[in-house]
Amino acid sequence: MRAFAELLDRLVLTPQRNAKIRLLSDYFRATPDPDRGYALATIASTLSLKAVKPALLRELVMERMDEVLFRYSYDYVGDLAETISLVWEPSTEAGSEAHDLSLGAIIHLLQSVGRSEVRGLVRSLLDQMDSSSRFAFLKLVTGGLRIGVSARLAKQAVADVGEKDIGDIETLWHGLAPPYRELFQWLEGKADKPQLTTPAVFHAVMLATPVGDKDLENLDPADFAAEWKWDGIRVQLANLGGTRRLYSRSGDDISGAFPDILEATDFEGVLDGELLVGGTSRTNQATRTFSDLQQRLNRKTVSAKMLEDYPAFVRGYDLLFSGTVDIRGDGFLARREQLAGLLETTSAAHFDLSPLVPFSSWEELNRLRSDPPDPVIEGIMLKRLDSPYTPGRAKGPWFKWKRNPYNVDAVLMYAQRGHGKRSSYYSDFTFGVWTESDGKDTLVPVGKAYFGFTDAELDVLDRFVRNNTIERFGPVRSVRAEPDFGFVVEVAFEGINRSGRHKSGVAMRFPRISRLRTDKLPRDADRLATLIAMIDGGARQP
Amino acid sequence: MKPDALLYPTPKGLFCEVGQFYVDPVQPVDRALITHGHADHARSGHGHVLATRETLDIMRIRYGEDFCNSEQVAALGEKLVINGATVSFHPAGHVLGSAQIAVEAQGTRIVVSGDYKRRRDPTCLPFEPVACDVFITEATFGLPVFHHPDDRLEVAKVLTSLRQFPERAHLVGAYALGKAQRVIALLREAGHEAPIYIHGALVKLCDYYQSQGYDLGDLRPATLVGHDRQVFAGAIVIGPPSAFADKWARRFPDPVSIFASGWMLVRQRAKQRGVELPMIISDHCDWPELTRTILEIAPGQVWVTHGREEALVRWCELQGIAARPLHLVGYDDEGE
Numbered sequence: 001m002r003a004f005a006e007l008l009d010r011l012v013l014t015p016q017r018n019a020k021i022r023l024l025s026d027y028f029r030a031t032p033d034p035d036r037g038y039a040l041a042t043i044a045s046t047l048s049l050k051a052v053k054p055a056l057l058r059e060l061v062m063e064r065m066d067e068v069l070f071r072y073s074y075d076y077v078g079d080l081a082e083t084i085s086l087v088w089e090p091s092t093e094a095g096s097e098a099h100d101l102s103l104g105a106i107i108h109l110l111q112s113v114g115r116s117e118v119r120g121l122v123r124s125l126l127d128q129m130d131s132s133s134r135f136a137f138l139k140l141v142t143g144g145l146r147i148g149v150s151a152r153l154a155k156q157a158v159a160d161v162g163e164k165d166i167g168d169i170e171t172l173w174h175g176l177a178p179p180y181r182e183l184f185q186w187l188e189g190k191a192d193k194p195q196l197t198t199p200a201v202f203h204a205v206m207l208a209t210p211v212g213d214k215d216l217e218n219l220d221p222a223d224f225a226a227e228w229k230w231d232g233i234r235v236q237l238a239n240l241g242g243t244r245r246l247y248s249r250s251g252d253d254i255s256g257a258f259p260d261i262l263e264a265t266d267f268e269g270v271l272d273g274e275l276l277v278g279g280t281s282r283t284n285q286a287t288r289t290f291s292d293l294q295q296r297l298n299r300k301t302v303s304a305k306m307l308e309d310y311p312a313f314v315r316g317y318d319l320l321f322s323g324t325v326d327i328r329g330d331g332f333l334a335r336r337e338q339l340a341g342l343l344e345t346t347s348a349a350h351f352d353l354s355p356l357v358p359f360s361s362w363e364e365l366n367r368l369r370s371d372p373p374d375p376v377i378e379g380i381m382l383k384r385l386d387s388p389y390t391p392g393r394a395k396g397p398w399f400k401w402k403r404n405p406y407n408v409d410a411v412l413m414y415a416q417r418g419h420g421k422r423s424s425y426y427s428d429f430t431f432g433v434w435t436e437s438d439g440k441d442t443l444v445p446v447g448k449a450y451f452g453f454t455d456a457e458l459d460v461l462d463r464f465v466r467n468n469t470i471e472r473f474g475p476v477r478s479v480r481a482e483p484d485f486g487f488v489v490e491v492a493f494e495g496i497n498r499s500g501r502h503k504s505g506v507a508m509r510f511p512r513i514s515r516l517r518t519d520k521l522p523r524d525a526d527r528l529a530t531l532i533a534m535i536d537g538g539a540r541q542p
Numbered sequence: 543m544k545p546d547a548l549l550y551p552t553p554k555g556l557f558c559e560v561g562q563f564y565v566d567p568v569q570p571v572d573r574a575l576i577t578h579g580h581a582d583h584a585r586s587g588h589g590h591v592l593a594t595r596e597t598l599d600i601m602r603i604r605y606g607e608d609f610c611n612s613e614q615v616a617a618l619g620e621k622l623v624i625n626g627a628t629v630s631f632h633p634a635g636h637v638l639g640s641a642q643i644a645v646e647a648q649g650t651r652i653v654v655s656g657d658y659k660r661r662r663d664p665t666c667l668p669f670e671p672v673a674c675d676v677f678i679t680e681a682t683f684g685l686p687v688f689h690h691p692d693d694r695l696e697v698a699k700v701l702t703s704l705r706q707f708p709e710r711a712h713l714v715g716a717y718a719l720g721k722a723q724r725v726i727a728l729l730r731e732a733g734h735e736a737p738i739y740i741h742g743a744l745v746k747l748c749d750y751y752q753s754q755g756y757d758l759g760d761l762r763p764a765t766l767v768g769h770d771r772q773v774f775a776g777a778i779v780i781g782p783p784s785a786f787a788d789k790w791a792r793r794f795p796d797p798v799s800i801f802a803s804g805w806m807l808v809r810q811r812a813k814q815r816g817v818e819l820p821m822i823i824s825d826h827c828d829w830p831e832l833t834r835t836i837l838e839i840a841p842g843q844v845w846v847t848h849g850r851e852e853a854l855v856r857w858c859e860l861q862g863i864a865a866r867p868l869h870l871v872g873y874d875d876e877g878e
Contacts, residue, residue: 010819013818013819013820019707022707023706026706066857066860068856069686070686072685072853072856073685073687073853076687076808076850077687077808079809082809083687086686086689086807130691131691419799423797424787424788425792475815475816
């Protein structure tokens, strides 16, 4: 348990993705089965454990501790699991030296005890652990590690252990179960690749590379098909051997939130498409925006009213399996033909086919890309007509060519120091735009950005922050931002939605600082009304 | 004599009327007794200063030759009479030269512990319990949450990270007096023999420790002169915590930010400071050490100062020990 607890402690405080992956893969290499598999399951949330209620934990602490002293402690630390892990004094009869119970043993105990024995078990386990292990254990049993590691990051670390491609791990993922012994055996070269018997597993998706500066020069438009790039989420819909599943592009099972789609899946096969809400081209109703789709995402269950107000559908891009036949080796056009045939007989409200965009030259396509016919389009996809369906992001067969981003001029309001290479730079910025409040113009924060600028530009920003700090709140500095004095930045972003969580009422997608506007005064920056007009596909600046 | 007549708080600091002196005064006074060299306890500008030889040396290094008008060395354990009071100095285990000060008059003895700790420190003498009527204790880490782990485990975490991330500089924030030297000594004990690079603010004090017989090994200035910045890859660099937010830190390749402090026990604290690798090493007592010390000394009364007084006072009440907070101003509650 100690090694696992130490790993969690490091992960919580490590901001860089690559460093996290290294910590994880080193742990997986150094830890025996089944502990590493249980750790993986814990991090990727594939393990179900009996939940222990916070009230029970409080009662256990109070058996041994003065209530006033506990309150002082809890007020200081602020997190119940952490407080308990720190104040817990092992009882004297619990044995002197704490020995290190394995993660696997702890999980086995938790899974095997009856409801009435939980209290005694938790007490005795807390007595046997050191403080860091107690913290990890309490996070484990109260649900929610919150260590800033996605399932995908964990899979990347697993892939690194065996120097495999993450696509291989994603393909196997839903066919395997904790503690993933056969997976690790294979990664270490001690066993063959696990053979999946479960149908409807996830197959790693094929991804596109962005169109770079000179990428198209030597390519012949006649070799490619173009499609609109829709602003929903990429999904894989599988129905094989009586099992139906809807996966996100990283292989997360999101079937629970979309019973309407699963029910309408009356064909066998594996389909690649975009999940959207609204009407399909076959029902002749408009496709709705990403913020509408968000109403349906990240839900465990969904109400009848939700289903009615936010009807979901899948816009088909590709077909991986036709029935039970794997057709990923066929060319794009051949697969598309099968896809079109298949979709014809499906429910018109739940499925349609992504239309091809006819074009004869790159210039023509560039014009179409810049001014698409539907606000829910975020660009163009280019697919080689003969390309087989290959998992991963190889350059050449598929390209994505996004429309130009939105731009606004905003004023720097707050800055925070970065991490790692940037730990001595103020590199995380909060910026705002003008709005009227009580008859006066004030700045309201509309977003945060920590990339987009060059190293030389970062020097300029950092110097401005250091020289113009008004107040400090812990690691955050507020900087001078007045109509005639301050720093204006051009912020580029991919989209904008309404948001009840932000004071400004809007939330940007992928904002970054695209230019420093030292030529502008804060009074020349944009107004909130301009941003609000951009919602629902308002004008983009050229 | 009633204890509160022997020593009581004033705006200038804790005052002994019969002896006509202050302990760790926060403003210039005629006669000062100083427990240890940290800046909030040892200030310059007093008339006469009585302290251990090391504390006087440290004050001279920090403030220059004229840090006071006249100085006097207090030998550990030796009784000195100052006006109507008898005083003696006893090791406090906090930093090099740190001492508790026992003040006695008319049969009443009060021990001002200053800052202290109970666990082993290779860079100073261990704490010595002194029987007394009133024990004045600090409470920097006076909450039941504070259980400082074994130093060796904390040092091992850093050495593990050096192996895991050999391309990154490991920047350890540690206060210039005491903590920095202790961290270096612990790294040496753990077998880390490579050069350790130190910030300019640490040089004089590290030199002083070495001159007093504390072997800190190969220390080099953390400057770029004559260096490729890659020499810092996989190396340990130690500096005062404030330096790491500063432009000074930019010379190091992809630094791992480490902070050696008892505060690092609380994860949110580490997170707020942008610390990637907390090193929970404290020069103060944790909760079990505070409570054990009170039980061991068994004073008639406990007065609790700087830190989280209320929790320690509450604990004393539950044990049936008379205790009260002693409100002193001017000390750094978070100094560590």
